[in-house]
């Protein structure tokens with residue numbers, strides 16, 4: 001997918017860094033965006049004026065980080081054209097006519113191979 005609708009991303013940001021998460025609708029694997037540090041992280045606003053400025057800056061940087069995360073998630077997720085869920089590369093199959101998520105492929109009896117082949121036992125689920 002080119003970009004994930006940003007409303008779907010879960011906000012895991014802290015006061016220091018911006019980070020967003022998305023879960024695969026099929027296997028539940030959590031994906032997290034690369035954390036982006038707030039440019040004024042750890043800096044205490046010296047006065048009320050600066051606090052307002054920092055807050056506005058935080059909002060602006062967060063919005064930019066969210067857009068970046070949405071684009072990043074677009075590379076890691078696929079939208080199934082049948083059930084419209086977002087699934088990770090392990091749960092998305094390249095099929096003959098239409099690429100499908102694993103459950104739709106099973107239901108529709110379509111054969112396909114995963115975008116990312118499963119690597120035997122080496123896959124660790126964290």
Ligand SMILES: [Zn+2]
Pocket residue numbers: 024025026027028029087088089090091
């Ligand atoms: Zn998955």
Ligand SMILES: [Zn+2]
Pocket residue numbers: 080081082083084085100101102103104105
């Ligand atoms: Zn599906």
